[in-house]
Amino acid sequence: MKPPLTGPFESYATVELFRRLVYAFLFASVAVSLPSLGVLWGPLSTFPSRSLEAPGPYAVFHLLARPELGDLYWLFALGLLAGCAVGFFGRAPRTCAVLVLFFFLNLSNKSRMINTGGDVLLGHLLLLLIFVQRPGAPARSPWVRDFQQTRNHAFFLALRLQIVIVYAATAWWKLEDPRWTSGLAIGYISQLDVYSLDSLERVIASVPLLGVVGSYATLAYQCCFPVLVWIPRAKSVLLIVGLLFHGLIAFGMGIFHFGVVMMLSYTLFLDETTARRWTEKLRLARADTA
Amino acid sequence: MDEHRRSAIVGWSALVVVCLHFAALFAYASPLKRQLPPAVARVVTGYVHPFFDQTWSMFAPAPVSNRDLRLRAVRADGSPGEWIDPFAAAARSHRRWRAAPGSRLMLGKDNMLAWIQHFLDRGDVSWPLRLSDRQAASFRQQLGYANLRWFVGTLVLRDPALADAAAVEVRVRVEDVERHTRRETTIRLERVELLR
Numbered sequence: 001m002k003p004p005l006t007g008p009f010e011s012y013a014t015v016e017l018f019r020r021l022v023y024a025f026l027f028a029s030v031a032v033s034l035p036s037l038g039v040l041w042g043p044l045s046t047f048p049s050r051s052l053e054a055p056g057p058y059a060v061f062h063l064l065a066r067p068e069l070g071d072l073y074w075l076f077a078l079g080l081l082a083g084c085a086v087g088f089f090g091r092a093p094r095t096c097a098v099l100v101l102f103f104f105l106n107l108s109n110k111s112r113m114i115n116t117g118g119d120v121l122l123g124h125l126l127l128l129l130i131f132v133q134r135p136g137a138p139a140r141s142p143w144v145r146d147f148q149q150t151r152n153h154a155f156f157l158a159l160r161l162q163i164v165i166v167y168a169a170t171a172w173w174k175l176e177d178p179r180w181t182s183g184l185a186i187g188y189i190s191q192l193d194v195y196s197l198d199s200l201e202r203v204i205a206s207v208p209l210l211g212v213v214g215s216y217a218t219l220a221y222q223c224c225f226p227v228l229v230w231i232p233r234a235k236s237v238l239l240i241v242g243l244l245f246h247g248l249i250a251f252g253m254g255i256f257h258f259g260v261v262m263m264l265s266y267t268l269f270l271d272e273t274t275a276r277r278w279t280e281k282l283r284l285a286r287a288d289t290a
Numbered sequence: 291m292d293e294h295r296r297s298a299i300v301g302w303s304a305l306v307v308v309c310l311h312f313a314a315l316f317a318y319a320s321p322l323k324r325q326l327p328p329a330v331a332r333v334v335t336g337y338v339h340p341f342f343d344q345t346w347s348m349f350a351p352a353p354v355s356n357r358d359l360r361l362r363a364v365r366a367d368g369s370p371g372e373w374i375d376p377f378a379a380a381a382r383s384h385r386r387w388r389a390a391p392g393s394r395l396m397l398g399k400d401n402m403l404a405w406i407q408h409f410l411d412r413g414d415v416s417w418p419l420r421l422s423d424r425q426a427a428s429f430r431q432q433l434g435y436a437n438l439r440w441f442v443g444t445l446v447l448r449d450p451a452l453a454d455a456a457a458v459e460v461r462v463r464v465e466d467v468e469r470h471t472r473r474e475t476t477i478r479l480e481r482v483e484l485l486r
Contacts, residue, residue: 168316194384254384
């Protein structure tokens with residue numbers, strides 16, 4: 001029997017597609033926020049940074065909470081833009097991966113009040129992404145070569161398991177909440193100004209059954225995802241339904257970053273052929289634009 | 291050492307590490323956390339926090355509160371100004387374009403008010419029009435107060451309508467869509483405490 005997480009790593013196209021999409025999204029997200037940088041991350045930001053006593057090495061991701069560095073928030077935003085742009089085009093991938101994580105976590109930790117689950121998830125995915133890299137020159141030592149291959153396999157599995165953990169944990173939390181198990185949750189949420197749209201509220205108010213169906217469908221999807229995503233025949237349907245589900249979260253509920261990050265994370269479950277095809281399509285799209 | 295044995299050692303070791311890592315994450319991020327023996331919970335928390343910190347209780351319990359706030363300046367002679375909605379522009383932007391920074395500000399507003407509501411929903415506060423001295427003193431020990439003080443303090447520095455305020459009154463309104471109730475309270479913040 002072949003040992004697990006060994007042999008040549010053959011999912012580079014999948015990881016690279018995910019990495020590039022994440023960099024593009026982060027770039028766009030920061031670019032859109034440029035006029036509001038000070039309000040979001042400056043020393044006089046609308047919301048305070050959580051006074052978190054960052055222990056040891058983790059303090060390096062809380063630099064903007066330090067009064068002497070707080071004014072440099074724009075430098076961190078520009079650094080993130082530059083890291084994403086250079087990384088998107090595949091230059092200096094390891095350095096870019098580290099820099100993007102560094103700038104992203106510093107901005108993210110400065111503004112925890114305005115973060116969504118998407119920001120938290122993205123921080124973890126960016127960390128794991130650092131360790132899935134194409135090797136440079138072939139290693140001479142067989143131990144090093146095995147280690148490199150296994151490292152890529154292990155962190156690729158970790159990227160996928162991180163998504164699975166999100167669904168498994170949130171499904172369990174919801175199963176313990178009577179508002180979800182009684183099918184009323186979506187109906188209530190649709191009435192909240194921050195998490196709904198007037199049109200969505202009107203539709204669910206006029207057909208309450210939609211709210212009940214939506215609540216149970218959400219529960220069912222989140223319970224099934226951790227199992228069905230590993231079954232090739234079920235995966236395609238699951239991911240398409242998930243795109244609709246997270247699209248609704250992003251654009252309907254207005255939790256934009258979370259919805260988009262979850263949609264992007266689905267690329268991690270594409271097989272290598274599909275990922276390569278999508279990468280080609282994106283390249284064609286860029287060529288057309290040029 | 292032969293190639294197969296070498297691969298097996300590296301591969302199985304990596305798989306064990308990955309499994310242990312995600313077992314710890316799942317135990318930390320799910321309701322399982324509440325059922326762990328204290329010693330195990332300490333080990334899990336020590337490993338996960340702060341670097342891998344994550345909680346995925348998203349929308350559980352499902353939120354049922356529409357929260358809003360208004361502010362008004364109170365001048366030195368005691369005369370109050372007009373009530374203003376500091377998030378009016380963000381709310382418009384949030385409705386129009388979900389990707390805009392306004393959406394982040396609206397989520398921040400809701401988070402900030404959730405902390406305040408958390409305090410006001412405790413047993414010893416009966417949602418009066420104004421907090422009593424004892425309740426106000428207790429509120430000033432809370433995270434909700436720290437967030438609100440920062441928010442209003444930076445607003446006083448930025449908003450001309452609040453520039454000459456000796457104090458700022460904050461009216462917090464919470465509408466419960468499950469019980470169909472509406473409650474509000476007013477919190478007074480002195481200028482000296484805002485800019486401390």
